[in-house]
Amino acid sequence: MKSYTSTIKAELCKLPLKDNCCAAAELLGVICYGSYLKNNCLNIRVENISVAKRVFSLSRLITRRTGSLYKTEFNGKVMHTVQIADEDNLSDLLDRYSLIKCSRNLKNYVLFSVEEKFIEKQCCKQAFLRGAFLISGSIINPDKQYHLEMSTNHRRLYKDTENLMKELYLKPKFLSRNNRFLMYFKDSEGISDFLGNIGATKSMLEYQNTRIWKDLTNNMNRAINCDTANKNRTRKASEIHIEAIEKIARTIGLDTLESGLKEIAYLRIEFPDISLSELSNEMTEPISRSGINHRLKKLVEIAESIKEKE
Numbered sequence: 001m002k003s004y005t006s007t008i009k010a011e012l013c014k015l016p017l018k019d020n021c022c023a024a025a026e027l028l029g030v031i032c033y034g035s036y037l038k039n040n041c042l043n044i045r046v047e048n049i050s051v052a053k054r055v056f057s058l059s060r061l062i063t064r065r066t067g068s069l070y071k072t073e074f075n076g077k078v079m080h081t082v083q084i085a086d087e088d089n090l091s092d093l094l095d096r097y098s099l100i101k102c103s104r105n106l107k108n109y110v111l112f113s114v115e116e117k118f119i120e121k122q123c124c125k126q127a128f129l130r131g132a133f134l135i136s137g138s139i140i141n142p143d144k145q146y147h148l149e150m151s152t153n154h155r156r157l158y159k160d161t162e163n164l165m166k167e168l169y170l171k172p173k174f175l176s177r178n179n180r181f182l183m184y185f186k187d188s189e190g191i192s193d194f195l196g197n198i199g200a201t202k203s204m205l206e207y208q209n210t211r212i213w214k215d216l217t218n219n220m221n222r223a224i225n226c227d228t229a230n231k232n233r234t235r236k237a238s239e240i241h242i243e244a245i246e247k248i249a250r251t252i253g254l255d256t257l258e259s260g261l262k263e264i265a266y267l268r269i270e271f272p273d274i275s276l277s278e279l280s281n282e283m284t285e286p287i288s289r290s291g292i293n294h295r296l297k298k299l300v301e302i303a304e305s306i307k308e309k310e
């Protein structure tokens with residue numbers, strides 16, 4: 001079955017690619033969130049073929065090189081690897097994005113970060129997040145749960161992304177654990193805002209619809225539960241009234257009651273399930289709800305005052 005995440009990514013991968021500021025920003029998002037150095041080549045490895053193809057096109061557009069895309073197996077899964085830069089153009093690409101290559105324990109790696117100048121415009125900030133989401137993001141079907149997340153293990157990148165999100169008025173929650181930095185949304189509004197920002201307009205609208213539908217059903221269920229509770233309450237009160245009226249009837253007789261009380265006593269027995277306002281409508285001269293309540297209370301008082309012969 002197609003996952004919800006792949007549905008969203010499929011929509012994003014269909015967005016047209018142009019040689020502009022945004023393509024460069026999207027590729028930076030991809031590089032920061034998913035690339036790794038191996039033998040002085042910069043690669044990304046993903047399961048989703050549409051994402052792999054988009055990264056391949058993006059990198060060709062920006063680096064003006066053909067690059068390569070090939071199938072690999074990783075942990076028993078078929079994966080797709082895109083080579084974004086090789087030994088010849090690696091430093092050019094890193095320079096282009098002001099990224100620094102470092103070395104520790106004989107291992108080369110890139111210090112990922114985002115300089116403001118690459119994401120100055122709003123369109124570029126959004127494109128950067130699109131690239132980041134394509135590589136590291138996941139989202140759960142809103143029918144089940146509201147949850148969207150992205151993660152990285154680069155602290156500086158995490159901080160830069162936090163600022164970028166702030167500038168777009170996005171408010172994810174942040175969590176870091178064992179050098180894994182997580183950004184996530186748990187609110188449906190935050191998630192649909194994020195989807196709108198990264199360009200998944202169709203999915204955003206569907207997401208909002210699901211939310212509205214869910215809210216509606218929840219409210220309806222609440223209303224039904226509430227209604228049932230009210231009915232139960234009415235029923236309980238009515239039982240007390242009827243018990244009192246029956247006691248009056250078998251002791252002093254209903255005819256001893258003054259006409260207003262007598263009418264309500266007969267009505268209550270005739271309509272045990274209806275509410276006080278409905279009861280009022282049955283009266284020859286309708287009175288207020290509190291008037292009805294007052295009379296029923298009076299009946300209960302009268303009944304309580306009668307000492308029944310045992």
Ligand SMILES: [Zn+2]
Nearest residue numbers: 021022123124
């Ligand atoms: Zn742009």
